[in-house]
Amino acid sequence: MMFTTAARWPAVFLLLSALCTLFVPAVTVKHENFKTCDQSGFCKRNRQFADDAAASSWTSPYALDPATITFKNGQLSGTVFKTLKEGEAQVRLPLTVTFLESGVARVTLDEERRLKGDVDLRHGSQARKERYNEAGKWALVGGLKVADGAALSEKAEAGYTKVFYGDAGKHQAVIRHAPFGIEFQRDGETQIKFNDRGLLNMEHWRQKVEPPPKEEEKKEGDEENKDEEKTEEKVEEKKDEGPKGEDESTWWEETFGGNTDSKPRGPEAAALDISFPGYEHVFGIPEHATRLSLKTTRGGDGNYKEPYRLYNADVFEYEMDSPMTLYGAIPFMQAHRKGSTVGVFWLNAAETWVDVVKSKTTANPLALGLKGHTDIQTHWISESGLLDVFVFLGPTPQDLTRQYGELTGYTAMPQSFAIAYHQCRWNYVTDEDVKDVDRKFDKFNIPYDVIWLDIEYTHEKKYFTWDPLTFVNPTKMHKHLDKRERKLVAIIDPHIKNTNDYPVIDELKKKGLAVKNKDGGDYEGWCWPGSSMWIDCFNPAAITWWKGLFKYDSFKGTAPNTFIWNDMNEPSVFNGPETTMPKDNLHHDNWEHRDVHNINGMTFHNATYEAMLERKKGEIRRPFVLTRAFYSGSQRVGAMWTGDNLAEWSHLEASIPMVLNQGISGFPFSGADVGGFFGNPSKELLTRWYQTGIFYPFFRGHAHIDTRRREPYIAGSPYTEIITQALRLRYQLLPAWYTAFHEAATIGAPIIRPNFYIHPEDEKGFAVDDQLYVGSTGLLAKPVTKEGAESVSVYIADDQPYYNYFDYTVYQGAGQHTVPAPLDTIPLLMQGGHVIPRRDRPRRSSGLMKFDPFTLVVVLDKDGNAAGTLYVDDGETFDYQQGAYIHRRFSFDGKRNALTSTNLHPRATVKTDAYLKTMAKVRVEKVIVVGAPKAWKGKSQVVVSEEGAKESARKRQVGFEYYESSGKKAAWAVVRDPKVAIGKGWKIDFS
Ligand SMILES: *[C@@H]1O[C@H](CO)[C@@H](O)[C@H](O)[C@H]1NC(C)=O
Numbered sequence: 001m002m003f004t005t006a007a008r009w010p011a012v013f014l015l016l017s018a019l020c021t022l023f024v025p026a027v028t029v030k031h032e033n034f035k036t037c038d039q040s041g042f043c044k045r046n047r048q049f050a051d052d053a054a055a056s057s058w059t060s061p062y063a064l065d066p067a068t069i070t071f072k073n074g075q076l077s078g079t080v081f082k083t084l085k086e087g088e089a090q091v092r093l094p095l096t097v098t099f100l101e102s103g104v105a106r107v108t109l110d111e112e113r114r115l116k117g118d119v120d121l122r123h124g125s126q127a128r129k130e131r132y133n134e135a136g137k138w139a140l141v142g143g144l145k146v147a148d149g150a151a152l153s154e155k156a157e158a159g160y161t162k163v164f165y166g167d168a169g170k171h172q173a174v175i176r177h178a179p180f181g182i183e184f185q186r187d188g189e190t191q192i193k194f195n196d197r198g199l200l201n202m203e204h205w206r207q208k209v210e211p212p213p214k215e216e217e218k219k220e221g222d223e224e225n226k227d228e229e230k231t232e233e234k235v236e237e238k239k240d241e242g243p244k245g246e247d248e249s250t251w252w253e254e255t256f257g258g259n260t261d262s263k264p265r266g267p268e269a270a271a272l273d274i275s276f277p278g279y280e281h282v283f284g285i286p287e288h289a290t291r292l293s294l295k296t297t298r299g300g301d302g303n304y305k306e307p308y309r310l311y312n313a314d315v316f317e318y319e320m321d322s323p324m325t326l327y328g329a330i331p332f333m334q335a336h337r338k339g340s341t342v343g344v345f346w347l348n349a350a351e352t353w354v355d356v357v358k359s360k361t362t363a364n365p366l367a368l369g370l371k372g373h374t375d376i377q378t379h380w381i382s383e384s385g386l387l388d389v390f391v392f393l394g395p396t397p398q399d400l401t402r403q404y405g406e407l408t409g410y411t412a413m414p415q416s417f418a419i420a421y422h423q424c425r426w427n428y429v430t431d432e433d434v435k436d437v438d439r440k441f442d443k444f445n446i447p448y449d450v451i452w453l454d455i456e457y458t459h460e461k462k463y464f465t466w467d468p469l470t471f472v473n474p475t476k477m478h479k480h481l482d483k484r485e486r487k488l489v490a491i492i493d494p495h496i497k498n499t500n501d502y503p504v505i506d507e508l509k510k511k512g513l514a515v516k517n518k519d520g521g522d523y524e525g526w527c528w529p530g531s532s533m534w535i536d537c538f539n540p541a542a543i544t545w546w547k548g549l550f551k552y553d554s555f556k557g558t559a560p561n562t563f564i565w566n567d568m569n570e571p572s573v574f575n576g577p578e579t580t581m582p583k584d585n586l587h588h589d590n591w592e593h594r595d596v597h598n599i600n601g602m603t604f605h606n607a608t609y610e611a612m613l614e615r616k617k618g619e620i621r622r623p624f625v626l627t628r629a630f631y632s633g634s635q636r637v638g639a640m641w642t643g644d645n646l647a648e649w650s651h652l653e654a655s656i657p658m659v660l661n662q663g664i665s666g667f668p669f670s671g672a673d674v675g676g677f678f679g680n681p682s683k684e685l686l687t688r689w690y691q692t693g694i695f696y697p698f699f700r701g702h703a704h705i706d707t708r709r710r711e712p713y714i715a716g717s718p719y720t721e722i723i724t725q726a727l728r729l730r731y732q733l734l735p736a737w738y739t740a741f742h743e744a745a746t747i748g749a750p751i752i753r754p755n756f757y758i759h760p761e762d763e764k765g766f767a768v769d770d771q772l773y774v775g776s777t778g779l780l781a782k783p784v785t786k787e788g789a790e791s792v793s794v795y796i797a798d799d800q801p802y803y804n805y806f807d808y809t810v811y812q813g814a815g816q817h818t819v820p821a822p823l824d825t826i827p828l829l830m831q832g833g834h835v836i837p838r839r840d841r842p843r844r845s846s847g848l849m850k851f852d853p854f855t856l857v858v859v860l861d862k863d864g865n866a867a868g869t870l871y872v873d874d875g876e877t878f879d880y881q882q883g884a885y886i887h888r889r890f891s892f893d894g895k896r897n898a899l900t901s902t903n904l905h906p907r908a909t910v911k912t913d914a915y916l917k918t919m920a921k922v923r924v925e926k927v928i929v930v931g932a933p934k935a936w937k938g939k940s941q942v943v944v945s946e947e948g949a950k951e952s953a954r955k956r957q958v959g960f961e962y963y964e965s966s967g968k969k970a971a972w973a974v975v976r977d978p979k980v981a982i983g984k985g986w987k988i989d990f991s
Pocket of ligand 1: 137138139543602603604606607610633
């Protein structure tokens with residue numbers, strides 16, 4: 001959450017409003033609080049560079065000296081020289097191109113002089129001198145094994161070095177020496193080009209030349225005027241490098257919103273153009289409130305004028321359809337066309353801007369066979385650090401998500417409660433309030449699993465304490481919730497109140513574990529508690545200390561059913577530049593905050609995850625920690641939500657592409673606040689939001705402190721009933737969701753999937769981002785996001801039959817289909833060809849469903865076949881890592897007229913057997929066949945056989961009912977209680 005109004009925070013408000021203008025209540029985002037590219041020196045310089053390069057016959061001054069090239073163990077090394085003005089020494093940039101076994105290539109470019117520490121820092125700074133080179137240490141966990149097979153091409157060609165790599169040498173990197181550039185090819189066809197437009201720009205270290213005294217005097221004058229004049233004056237001098245040189249006004253110091261960045265290392269940007277020839281769509285680089293298919297960012301009708309920005313920030317009342325930065329950053333982009341998906345991962349944690357331009361070449365009628373095509377040109381600009389890019393050549397979307405996951409880790413398998421419904425608000429005000437809300441859910445028969453506490457539960461915003469007046473008996477509250485297997489999530493933020501009588505801040509200071517200011521003292525800023533300091537989780541000692549704070553005897557009043565929410569970890573600093581930390585702050589090992597900013601939130605999130613693992617010796621449960629800030633790798637330790645949205649239809653609509661984008665970008669455990677955080681949703685909007693929220697992998701209702709209560713039972717009839725139905729649908733499908741999470745955890749697949757991911761050959765559907773598929777289940781939802789809607793138009797990509805989930809109405813044929821969607825109806829279809837696992841018994845929480853029987857919905861495709869999978873484990877411990885799980889494949893073979901369950905578990909262990917024993921009595925209680933063949937009409941029994949059954953029971957007849965098709969509704973059939981075990985092999989014969 002972010003700021004509230006003045007009334008509730010008088011002290012903070014008065015103090016801060018004197019410091020800056022952040023606190024004026026507003027209805028829209030305060031643009032003036034966040035930089036535009038033009039206000040961010042390095043972005044402006046590099047955009048100017050791009051414009052100049054396009055306007056002139058520009059040649060990039062970077063050249064790879066062929067004499068320096070060596071190739072060893074799958075890695076090419078060499079030196080790229082940047083030529084400055086005549087007579088000046090060249091800048092030496094060490095290059096590596098590493099070819100990985102996975103078929104991914106990695107390119108790094110460093111700067112020798114900074115690397116050697118042969119530079120001077122200004123202001124006596126203690127900061128590190130080299131370009132930041134540890135992003136990989138935090139983001140990468142695997143996939144770095146080099147390819148033994150990678151080889152330099154034997155055919156020497158003037159001006160190029162070629163390397164064959166990837167599966168059967170299908171990939172080729174063509175490295176051009178001068179100007180330096182790389183083309184990545186698959187099967188001889190170029191997919192990705194580096195420095196094709198000559199925008200490579202490594203801002204090398206240089207000594208500051210003090211401006212003439214005239215300029216000095218101006219410093220006394222008006223800030224803005226000074227900047228303008230200075231820029232103008234410099235225009236003439238811009239001759240030394242770049243197409244027209246660089247604008248020096250922001251090299252050494254930058255002031256924004258009253259904060260001055262001392263920039264002790266001077267300019268240090270790393271920028272590169274990356275082109276995708278023949279591609280029309282690029283996706284990824286969350287987090288932005290924008291469409292899935294990224295827009296052009298350099299102006300024009302309906303396009304953006306600003307680049308997509310990645311600089312984790314607490315953006316108050318963020319706006320829709322915007323490239324503005326938000327709370328998290330994943331610099332992974334994928335380009336998609338028919339037959340090919342490729343991508344890049346820009347491993348850099350500093351402030352980053354990405355321009356996207358689509359360049360269309362129209363068909364030339366004179367050149368036969370030359371079709372018109374579109375190229376996507378991107379321009380990546382980071383403020384500091386190494387240039388470090390991974391290149392993925394696909395060719396499928398599945399290859400990309402798997403390979404990216406191999407590098408940065410897959411989604412942590414959550415506890416099963418974590419994918420059920422979460423009820424949050426700022427704030428449930430007392431422990432009695434919590435119990436009361438809990439009782440009301442029960443009274444209205446509404447399922448929920450988790451209730452949340454925002455910051456007000458603490459004693460004066462001191463984390464790890466409870467307000468003694470309002471949360472009198474937290475232990476009793478936890479016990480109350482545990483009766484129905486429910487959990488409590490409490491918020492813990494990274495800012496530590498700077499006050500007396502608070503052991504946590506005393507220890508933080510005494511142990512020296514806080515983030516430091518540029519002079520090496522403990523950095524102090526403002527956040528919820530007022531004056532605060534921030535734990536520096538880049539410091540291993542800080543993580544060790546943090547772990548201790550969560551032990552039950554340290555964080556008293558918590559219990560095994562307490563879990564944690566990390567908010568404000570961008571970090572949000574109310575009086576800092578752009579609501580975050582000064583860039584010249586120092587972290588562990590003297591890295592500047594500038595270098596690590598986008599990773600900061602992840603280190604804190606990770607530390608909390610680690611702490612939750614060690615609350616008590618021997619009690620090992622999968623942690624659940626929600627984060628707002630994130631980076632590549634955050635998926636390994638928890639879930640994210642899209643921050644402080646508004647109770648408006650546009651925010652409901654935007655949540656779908658945002659969550660889809662999280663999915664294909666490796667962090668699929670995501671969701672938006674149901675109902676909208678700020679403002680009061682109408683009952684209709686709230687209802688539609690629940691009907692949408694049941695399709696977010698992370699499903700939580702949340703509301704701002706100034707809003708009215710809106711728990712599902714409050715809206716009244718018919719809204720409460722309709723919302724309850726939506727919640728029940730989520731609970732009914734939990735087995736399918738859990739299976740989708742297992743796919744995310746093992747192969748990096750998104751949990752909800754956009755059209756292009758399921759139908760990569762369907763060009764018309766590439767940009768479709770307002771409907772979604774749930775895992776591999778074939779469930780296709782098109783949530784209603786428009787007020788007063790009575791129907792929706794669902795896009796169908798293929799010629800399979802799609803059945804309405806509720807009444808089996810058939811929709812078939814590629815194109816748009818109108819599906820009824822009055823308020824009480826959720827537009828949900830089932831693609832033919834799947835088996836969907838469910839649990840149909842209504843319960844109060846998911847924990848109470850643990851041993852419930854299953855229903856299988858067999859949805860036949862146009863050829864009469866279907867298949868699906870189910871993954872189940874104890875939903876709680878890590879025993880699944882030792883084999884304690886059930887993984888089945890169900891398939892219906894239309895020719896053989898039989899449904900079978902086969903084992904997907906690769907090899908049973910002692911733990912597998914023990915787990916199977918606990919699940920021995922859990923059965924399939926119903927099989928529904930949708931699109932049932934006519935030949936089944938009149939049949940009243942089917943034959944069931946199960947592995948390991950006693951001879952006498954080996955073949956059993958069980959009851960069967962057939963329902964004829966009527967109108968557009970498909971025929972269907974039900975097998976009543978076949979009583980086959982969910983963990984065993986079996987067959988149901990329909991012939
Ligand atoms: C997470 O914490 C572990 C244990 O302290 C540490 O080894 C690891 O580097 C941390 N990872 C991140 C991304 O912070």
